[in-house]
Amino acid sequence: MRKFPIVISILFISIQFLTAQEVKFGEVTKEELLEKEYVNDKSANAVVVYKNQNTYYVNAGGDGMLMTKVHERIKIYNKDGFDYATKSINLFKTRHDSEGVSKIKAFTYNLENDKIVETELDKNQIFKTEASYNYKQVKFTMPNVKEGSVVEFSYLISSPFIWNIDEFRFQYDIPIKKLHAEIRTPKGFKFKQTFKGSVPFYPKESAERDNRIGMNVVINKYNLNNVPALKEENYVDNIDNYRAGVMFELVSVNIPPYFKSYAQTWKDVAQTIGNSDDYKNELDKSNSFDDELDILLANEDDQMGKMKSIFKYVKDNITWNGIDGKYFYNGLKKTLKEKKGNAADINLLTVAMLRYAGIDANPVIISTKENAVPFFPTVDRLNYVLAYAIINDKPYFLDATEEFSDVNLLPIKDYNWRGILIDNDSMKWDLIDINSPNKAQRMANLELTLNEDGTSEGKCSLRYTKHAAMDYRKEYKDKNEESYLTDLETRFNGIEVSNHETRNATTFEGPVSEFFDFFDENASEIINDKIYFQPLTFLKKGENPFKMEKREYPVDFGFPFKNTYVVNIKIPEGYSLESKPETILMKLPEDMGAFKYVINNDDNMIKLLVNYEINHSKIGADVYLYLKEFYKQIIVKESEQIVLSKI
């Protein structure tokens, strides 16, 4: 929390006044109750008929309070819409302060015998729960709800965290017919607004005197009509990135003669964080680890070796407590003592150690995928920090929180957007792209003998690099060999695996390799003395992951990849090749991906080479249909058969 001079909060003077509402509470019409479906989206189980949100400041006993008044009316069409008759209000709290909710008013309306019947929510059906250490919940569900009901509620949230204005959300998983939102901020307090989502809206700005606080205020109004529902899709990085809404960030306070600027550009953000005690002073205190590090580094001559051994040391000795953070949770000393800490404890410790070893190292602040994209220069919406080093002009990113991460191989959640480099020493603050990992590879090599009875057997070797290796390691970890094999056999179409071996799966460096012998009872089909065989056999994909007709949001693959399969097939004696699939090459537009299927043969050997690659971790919804078609062709190609006939 930022601290503000008391002078400013004394300026608030409390006087009541009324705000005009477009839709009055309680004025529910018969038409609303009779409505059977929402014309613009017949699949909607419920619709927000109207939502009004009003955010403003008041004076409460000398301190400013941020108030948010909400009025919401929801029409419920069917049973699946009953969930929207339950409201849960999350109230943020710290050890000292807490948000509160009051003035809960709630009614259900039904049409009975052509008359509107109101049922009020009983106050003793409002439940308060301590949900976790940093928020509590107030929950209620509406009485007398049935198909066709309209429910309406209003409440007032008061927050002592006055400069943290929650994002205004203009889109839900059900459609909204009409929405009005308004925010009043004291003049002189400049809040930057950032709009997001694909639904257009246009705020209107005005100014007036607000007698509640005795100040002039700036008013921003947002009016939206017919907002479509936000629908879940697979392979989405974070649906909140696409939700219509507006975010607020205080950028400066200017009440002459007082002036102070807060984060306005990324450079300001970097400076704000860089000037915090954690980054300015604590980061260079090396006395808690110097002795141990001296021993560790004694055998390393070059910077590269030093960096790697420090990275390994931190990973081996300090455990991530699962908490994100750009500021210390424990601090360096306590982290080393307790051997655990949050992301900042771990990665700033890495920076501190790298610096101690004489390496040019700095923190890079990011927002992880779960935390959505920050969209605008902001301190608050950054939740994580990485270590960054430069050796021989080459950049290296490190995140020591994850067991299987490596230098320049970060957990996928880190590749969200960009990072803010904080180099206090050389007064350098830069924005660095961290939105895509390097391409990972999966390679498979099959030496396969096809038997006369339709079965096949052979040897398979697989190799995984980068994030494909990281995925493998996570999957393999702590599994006993037998359970792993059971899963492997099921995944590979029920082949029987023997002599299985995995190399390099329990460390974090380099590729993983896997070897096994297989026997496949159902490898092919024999019909009329002919053998029909799909040459990619159990390595085929089998199913198109993109089956839906439409796509709203970009497809996030996590990381770009290239899969290479080589299958050498020995055909049974006494058979000859009658026909084989054709060689093809396909490409997605703008080199986003490619698929190559090359098949050759001589005498009794058939050789198949398949390359399948996706070159970007994210692919836009505008090219979704190409992507869908691309996969469709792959699946069709994979199912094509080699036909062998008896000589």
Added chain:
Amino acid sequence: MRLFSYIILSLFYNLSVSQTINYSSESIPKELLVNANAVVRINDMHIEIVALRQMKITHTRVVTVINESGSKHAQAYIGYNKSLKVKNAQAIIYDSYGKVLDKKKQKDFIDVSAVDGGTLYSDSRVLFLGYTPIQYPYTISFTYEVITDNTGTIPSWVFLDGFMVSTENSSYKLDFSSPELKPNIKERNFEGYAIEREEVNGGILYRANNIAAIKEESLSPSFNKLVPRLMISPFNFYYEGYEGTIKEWNDVGLWMYSNLLKGRDELELGTVAKIKELVNDEMNDLEKAKLVYKYVQQNTRYISVQVGIGGLQPISAIEVDKLKYGDCKGLSNYTKALLKAVGVKAYYTHVEAGRDKIDFENNFPSIGQGNHVILAIPYNEKYYWIDCTSQVHPFGFLGDFTDGRRVLLIKPDGGEIVTTESYINDDNHQKTYASVRLKESGSIVGDIKVLTKGTQYDNHFYLEDMADLELEKYYKNYWKNINNLEIESYQFENNKDSVVFGEHIKVNATKYATVTDGKLLLSGNLFNNSQYVPNRYRSRKLPFEVQRGYLDEDEYIIDLPEGYAVEAFPQETSIKNMFGEYEVSYALNGNQIIFKRRLLIKKGDYVNTDYNDYRNFRREISKNDNSKIVLTKI
């Protein structure tokens, strides 16, 4: 006499306290590490029934967590509520050498509401230790004491915590201050385990050492059916304001009826009049019940609010009538009240709900069994069952949530154990008809009708309420054997009286048949292609079960493209064995292929050595379902 028994007791204590433990992970016997993500080093429960209204529980649990997956077995948490106080909760964490890493007192535990996602509010709370392990293995010792007035439910005991965890020392000791307070104890699944039992005047002790971990295997019975465990229930007790004595199930019913249900089915006169008007001049009780059930389904919904008597007592019918919501207890009691108002008898029934069938124990009456409430309506010497929390199930149809298991009917004059309606083998029927037009390009156009009954009805009828986008996803996944499937239209017919659900779907798909060298290859089983083969185990350890069984019948007519003839059909197959029956046949009728298939999977309990045969059966089915018809151009 009394003095004497105390002396024995104190000897007894010394014996068990004297066991010492080495907290180092190195000291764990090798055989306990096989398949184990965690090892329960000590699990000591000591229960003292001090008086009818006082029970003390002391629990010590020491667990060595071997790896991350074992963390859930640390179980350093304890639930509590208004009538159950927790004292002296503490935890000590040791590294693998047995050196203390950290110590936590009760005040360091996190105290939160025990509300889960499906509950609006509950007054139950939980104290838990938020601990981040810094290395594996580590050992956590967790102890606490509990004091409660309630002696109605006594903690039960398992000698093994779950799959993939072993037990080094486990003991359960129960002392009671007078013979009347000696509870009923039932041992389950003790065969093959060396569990010691010692009984003295005023006390009983169970002890077991070195129980190896069990690995989870697919299709195995639930862990509860495999694990050696104890069930404990008092004969005489006090619970949330009421004393009770139970010797048989009849007593449980009587206690519940008179303390928890009686008088809670009153309704306001207006409501009574309204419901009477609703059934109007209907004379037949069963028809009246159907009307009332329909009214409840249309006017109420399920919301779980758990306050007061240990989650056992329903909120009153008057309250539910006002709110129009309630949990299973509240809605069942309300429906029972409405039925009573129109002169129809119904019994409030406790059941253990879930897809896995769990019975009420025949000779073990207790108030602690069951997790759900349904209603039984007696009519013509038969019970008709309804679940009042469902707004969509047909009258008299339970589905696989509460079917075929022993439940407790609570009647005004006592309790009775009966079995709910079962859905077995061909009760769970699916019939699929399709006519398909195949084109030269390999594309297909299909018109499909699916009729489902029994538990298969239960798995299909909710399609009726699904949104378009969800249905598109559903069918594309249901027929995932057909790539490039597009759904053209669908229609549903839900016959709630006969409990049959009908789907009529029109689809098309490009390149269903593979075109190879002027030939078309396609699987004749388009719309019920079983690709399921159970996992292979190198040595299967556990028995397995099919809880209900089902029958699928398919009949498809495939129109061939012009100028094509059948070159080869796959082999016709007919298999009959202990697990079921499978038959598939192909016939040519002019320019049409007629494909027929019948698959019966029988309900059954099987031993581990039968597993491979079952797997082979399923593999044979999968192979046959995928076999290709070859067509050639004439």
